[in-house]
Amino acid sequence: MTRRQFSREFKREAVQLVLERGVSVAQAARDLDLHQTVLRRWITQYRDQPAGAFPGQGKLTPADDEVRRLKREVARLKAERDILKKGRGLLRQGPAVMFGFIAKHRGIWPVSWMCGALGVSRSGFHAWLIRSPSARARSDEALGARVRASFLLSDRTYGARRVWRDMLAEGISCGLHRIERLMREQALRARPRRRQLPKDSGTRSVIAPNVLERDFRADRPNRKWVADFTYIWTAQGWLYLAVVLDLFSRRVVGWSMKDAMTAQMVTDALMMAIWRRGRPDTLLHHSDQGSQYTSESFQRLMADHGITCSMSRSGNCWDNAAMESFFSSLKVERIRGQVYRTRDQARADVFDYIERFYNPRRRHSTLGYLSPMDYERRAMEA
Template structure:
């Protein structure tokens, strides 16, 4: 139906909104098929389509926004709704789309596309112990690593399942933000953090002098963990008491894990959670997810670029 004198501006907007996806399809394929033919097949008016195009220009959105919106929706689904506009813009550029970051943000906002939001979670640090603790050698110099395996940071979090808590310990390389060690178990004993550190050592073969930073929880202060550090020639650094900012990269990783995966799942068993977290870390986070501190490339891409250089 074409717009006539009896149609108000508001009713025209509602009609356009109702046919929005069809208009976007027509705009994206206008260079392939005649507009009039597509309008007829899709049951929309040509005048409505041109009103739709006019509104795009008046709103300051680029001519390619329908095609852009289609690609944004595709990426949003592929990344399981994990990307906000900055990472979405970086992904679009990597796929050859020429558009500014503001345009991507506007298109996503208009379409109601957003990254899943984080929830608050409880810290697992137990600093009320009498074990010796190390000084804060890292002192928040998170960007001071000039090569891989010079600075590692470690921490523990928990994942709810219907069987009970699943505890996750990870080790992150601050140079590339890659998760180089991980361990999961039903308890938070020292074995949990030792296994994560052992995995990191066995897969990365760090040279002596590596600095490993953690909080001052009992697991990291334990003789079990400290003995492995000493055996491998790894120096120990610990956060100040009750200061989460001293281990901010780990807080950031856990926030991403919870927001992008765990808060959207209901795990029946710990084994189900383990498989899901393994896939998130090894398939998505390390190899695909674009990291803002790395110029919006993945840890794997960042490390490979260093090796080539």
């Protein structure tokens, strides 16, 4: 149905029929085949501006028309600002990436506005819409899905290098920069690691010397173990985690979790390592000078198994940097941002990280981007 239009003259005569000739609004509306609401609106406009009412086709006064034009201009400028803010990284990308952005946001902003803000043509965009994707685009889409799967499987902790190693392990030939681009396009970002250099101002231990001397390399398993414990906050209070790490493969060979910071906790972690790895031969065990590690029960356990004791200098975390690195990974990749309601919930999550992710699957840069278990397996086969 075509919308009816009325000239300025018709509207003035209709208004005067009511205002000057005394015809009721209802009667005038019936005679002129108008809706009463329309006629009342014309009367209001005429009373407000008798001389300037109904300009042109009678839609807006010149002032109102200018206000509407300015509002449209302001809306367009705001949209362009938001478009450039949301798509600021696209200006360095190819047209296909910008066209994808436009297609994704067509329901928010007009296509013409987005094309103008990003400096591409509307005809090019519409041609891109109906054009079949190139072989490269199809390959990127398939590889991007695998990249995302690897990233999510790592609990959103892998950066481009570890994801790249996953792709190579699956037999996919691709470059690191391509993985970086695909991750950037999908906004896949690993959790950032907090880095702060501690002061190296420790003093020599009087309990045991620092035999390790920051040599964190080991030529075989069960030659050098490092140990320490950390704290995990839960709604029920602190949960304490003690860990023993084999420096050969960076594998967690022993751990214990308790709600009290006791010597029994670190003793249980060492016992688990001994049960798992067998009775050690010429093994060096390195820890800090905490009272748990200097306790009589722990020192007796090491002496009974012929384990050489090594301890960091007091207040010096650099002397046990490999252990600190593991705890940093644990907290960045799993604990940070978690809210544990109970200690049991925290225990289950830490167990999952160590036994189901870190040891069997997490790619370690020190090991040539192999997981600790894969590194040991390859060393045994060599």
